[in-house]
């Protein structure tokens with residue numbers, strides 16, 4: 001099929017490249033010329049494992065091109081998939097990029113006789129597609145929805161695993177205004193074997209996306225609450241508790257098929273809190289949507305509250321140990337909001353660093369790829385903040401090391417290195433990826449989330 005993708009960020013680019021690799025003819029549209037130029041030069045504008053290899057194949061095979069020219073693309077495709085950003089504006093969803101794209105597509109379709117489906121892939125609050133999007137499209141095109149197709153196809157991929165998640169989805173949700181829109185969208189996914197294609201109405205598709213993110217975020221905050229209890233009770237380890245609780249196949253049906261390492265792939269891992277461009281923004285947007293309907297949410301409100309407090313609880317524990325953090329050299333192992341990405345949006349590292357700086361600590365941040373992103377938010381300054389990709393340099397004569405992101409390279413640092421390099425070898429494991437026994441055997445003071 002011929003497909004236009006409007007907005008070539010994380011979601012749009014991955015969608016475009018993966019659909020091109022399945023044999024579709026894809027045109028990626030972005031308003032940023034530099035993004036378009038990079039794609040056409042076969043250089044991925046974002047870091048995502050496996051993406052650039054697929055991009056090279058897609059562009060060289062002629063299945064993918066990028067452009068800033070929306071009119072030409074829409075006229076040469078059967079479907080337009082909108083994947084522009086839906087950022088938070090005072091915790092409410094900002095739909096201005098969606099509205100602009102819909103208006104532009106609708107205007108191109110005016111006076112044209114071809115059937116074209118407009119599909120929203122961006123995360124939008126329920127009833128956006130069948131009210132705002134529908135009305136704008138009808139007004140701009142001077143046609144009724146039905147003559148033009150309308151669909152909502154939420155995306156569930158994770159950053160750092162985007163290609164794998166897109167290529168092997170658990171389910172494909174297609175909210176459709178009518179049968180013809182659904183059949184057209186279904187055709188796009190005909191070669192995605194094994195994934196059920198679920199046909200729902202437009203607003204149900206939107207609600208499935210928010211519910212999915214809110215539930216996953218709530219699981220994380222729930223685990224962090226249990227972690228807080230474990231820290232206050234000697235000899236209970238949250239990691240053990242969560243792993244063994246989730247052996248129950250009611251939490252993880254795949255255990256039946258032995259597909260995953262039980263307990264390791266769920267969202268019940270306690271840590272420094274969730275970050276990223278989506279969980280915080282989407283849960284807040286759902287809260288705001290809910291309040292707008294006159295319902296005061298309680299569980300998801302608590303999800304955000306716990307998440308805000310979680311990084312600060314780490315600092316409190318350090319203060320209990322060291323009394324004062326003033327002048328202490330503290331190494332932050334991991335700046336990205338999770339491994340395999342250079343994305344630091346809403347990373348717990350930001351809250352941790354800012355709080356430590358307020359208390360007069362000296363920060364040495366370590367990350368394999370996210371340093372440049374972090375410098376834009378918390379710049380280096382000779383006195384109190386510096387960054388390096390090399391943990392050896394950072395750990396030299398440090399007072400404390402806090403593991404914030406579970407990059408595999410940090411888990412691979414030998415415990416002896418902490419003892420040898422640091423002034424006082426105190427390690428706070430914010431992701432529970434280090435081996436407590438091995439650290440203690442090496443003479444390191446080990447502290448872990450969810451462990452007294």
Ligand SMILES: NC(=O)C1=CN([C@@H]2O[C@H](COP(=O)(O)OP(=O)(O)OC[C@H]3O[C@@H](n4cnc5c(N)ncnc54)[C@H](O)[C@@H]3O)[C@@H](O)[C@H]2O)C=CC1
Pocket residue numbers: 006007008009010011012029030031032035083084085086097100101121122123124155156157158159277278
């Ligand atoms: N990042 C993620 O892992 C996931 C994001 N989502 C949702 O997908 C949507 C997109 O998110 P990201 O890809 O992360 O955003 P992003 O910010 O990385 O990319 C958006 C792109 O759209 C472009 N754009 C904006 N307006 C445009 C217009 N009128 N014409 C052409 N291009 C335009 C921007 O230049 C930018 O490159 C959001 O609603 C997000 O919540 C959903 C699942 C996963």
Ligand SMILES: O=C(O)[C@H]1O[C@H](OP(=O)(O)OP(=O)(O)OC[C@H]2O[C@@H](n3ccc(=O)[nH]c3=O)[C@H](O)[C@@H]2O)[C@H](O)[C@@H](O)[C@@H]1O
Pocket residue numbers: 123155156157158159160213216220266267268269270271272273274275276277278279337338
């Ligand atoms: O809508 C979105 O944008 C996406 O949001 C999340 O994906 P993402 O933010 O890329 O990353 P996750 O792997 O889900 O991690 C989010 C945060 O939760 C934290 N986390 C995750 C899992 C866990 O058990 N514990 C935990 O603290 C991570 O460290 C990270 O900070 C969802 O997992 C995707 O399904 C969804 O499509």
